[in-house]
Amino acid sequence: MKQYELNTIPDEGYRQALASLLYQLADDDFILAYRGSEWLGLAPHIEEDVAFSSINQDTMGHASMIYELLASLGEGTEDELAHGRPPEERRNAIILEEVNGPGDYLIEPRYDWAFAVVRHYFYTVAKKVRMDSLKQSSYGPLAEAAVKINTELYYHLLHWQTWFTQLMNAGGEAKQRMEDAVSxxxxxxxxxxxxxxxxxxxxxxxxxxxxxxxxxxxxxALKKPFDSTGVQHPPVIRSLRGDGRKGEHTGDLTDALHTLSEVYRLEASGTW
Known part of the structure; x- marks a missing residue:
C-alpha cells in the first residue's frame, strides 16, 4: 500500500479519518497518564512508585507525540490540543477517564490498586495491538511514531502482565478484588x-x-494470562456509559481537565 506524507495527503476524506484516529490515540494516552500520575506516593511500594511514574511519563510523551502530528495537520498547537479543548471535543474512551477508586471522589478520594492494574493492563494490550497495526499505516509520520512508541510499550506490557498474573494467582481477597475489577x-x-x-x-x-x-x-492476547488464572475468557466487553469516541463523557473527565488545564488557563502562552 502506498504511504503518504503530510504534503501528499490525497484528499479531505483521508485527512478527516487521520485526524479522527489521532485524536483517539492522543486523548486516550493523555487522560490515562494523568490518572496514573495520581498514584504518585500511593503505590503499594517505593519500587512500584518509581516504575509507575516512569510509565506515566512515557505515556504522556506518547500523547505529546500524537498531538504534534495533529498540530502539523493544522488542528492547533500541542498546548491547545492537550489543555484547551472542552470535554465534548475529547475522543478518549470513558473507562480511561474514570477516577482511581469507588465512592465520592471529591469528598473522600479512594484508590483501588486492582482496578489500576486491570485498567492499565487491558489498555496496554489494546494499545500494543494498535501500535503493531500502525507500524504499517499508510500515513508515514504515524507509522514512524508507532515504531518509537512500541519500543517503550514492551516494558509497560511486561510490567502490567506481571502484576495481573501475580494478583490473580494470589487467591483470597486479592483474587476476588481483581475479579471485581475485571468486571x-x-x-x-x-x-x-x-x-x-x-x-x-x-x-x-x-x-x-x-x-x-x-x-x-x-x-x-489475553487468552494465555486468563487461562493461567482459571478465570473466564474472553471476558464480556460492554459500553454502558456512552461512547467517548463521539464526545460522550462523564463528570470525571470535566474534573480532571479542570485540574490539568489550570496552569494553561493562567498562562496560555506558556509551553506544555
Missing part, C-alpha cells in the same frame, strides 16, 4: 476497542486495520 473495567472497555464513527474510513484508507481484527487480537 468493572469490562463494563466500559468496548469504548477502548472501537474506532468510532470514522472507523470504516480509517481502515479503507489503510491508516489502521479494521476494528473487528484489532478487537480479535486483543482478545487472543
Amino acid at each position: 468493572r473495567v469490562c463494563d466500559d472497555f468496548l469504548g477502548v476497542l472501537t474506532l468510532g464513527p470514522d472507523g470504516e474510513s480509517m481502515s479503507r484508507y489503510g491508516l489502521i486495520e479494521e476494528e473487528a481484527i484489532l478487537a480479535s487480537r486483543w482478545t487472543e
